Amino acid sequence: LKELNLENDTIVVYFSDNGPNGHRWTGGMKGTKATTDEGGVRSPLFIRWPGHITPGRRSDVPVHFADLFPTLCDAAGVPIDPKHRLDGASLRPLFRGDHLRERTLFITFPHYLAGYATTPVRAVVRGRFKLVWHPYDHLEFEGGRVTNATTRYAPEPLVELFDLASDPGERTNLAAQKPEKV
Numbered sequence: 001l002k003e004l005n006l007e008n009d010t011i012v013v014y015f016s017d018n019g020p021n022g023h024r025w026t027g028g029m030k031g032t033k034a035t036t037d038e039g040g041v042r043s044p045l046f047i048r049w050p051g052h053i054t055p056g057r058r059s060d061v062p063v064h065f066a067d068l069f070p071t072l073c074d075a076a077g078v079p080i081d082p083k084h085r086l087d088g089a090s091l092r093p094l095f096r097g098d099h100l101r102e103r104t105l106f107i108t109f110p111h112y113l114a115g116y117a118t119t120p121v122r123a124v125v126r127g128r129f130k131l132v133w134h135p136y137d138h139l140e141f142e143g144g145r146v147t148n149a150t151t152r153y154a155p156e157p158l159v160e161l162f163d164l165a166s167d168p169g170e171r172t173n174l175a176a177q178k179p180e181k182v
Helices: 065-076
Strands: 012-015 045-048 104-109 121-126 129-134 138-141 151-154 158-163
Touching: 012 065
Parallel strands: none
Antiparallel strands: 012 045, 104 121, 121 129, 129 158, 138 151
């Protein structure tokens, strides 16, 4: 980009579609790739746009890959036909240090994958709370470790509720304590 003299007129986006496939990269978060746990869905997103984003600006607002299309259209000045409803939202307010309106994020992983020790699961994140629903069955891990010796198959559904603001590692299930929130 520098050689072509395009570096100041180009938006560069770097991101991953989901979390890492090993615990050593999750920053202490529960779960890895192929889960709805924070360790499985949090991933880096870097955007460089000289003159529009202050270098080093950081945001902890949860965003979704579906936000990239409306963000890039907004940045390019391309209007989106209102007849085409989008799941995402433009992230440009975050570039200025503003806020996004509160919204609900949905996460699903509908597969049984023995290699990742996962069963079908769905999650909903709104504000500081995350509701996780294992509709058919789930796995339990003794001591939080995923090995053949510590994994137990539980043939019943499971509902979990986490306060991500106070418990980003999803260690304490609040579902029984907050049935109204569930």
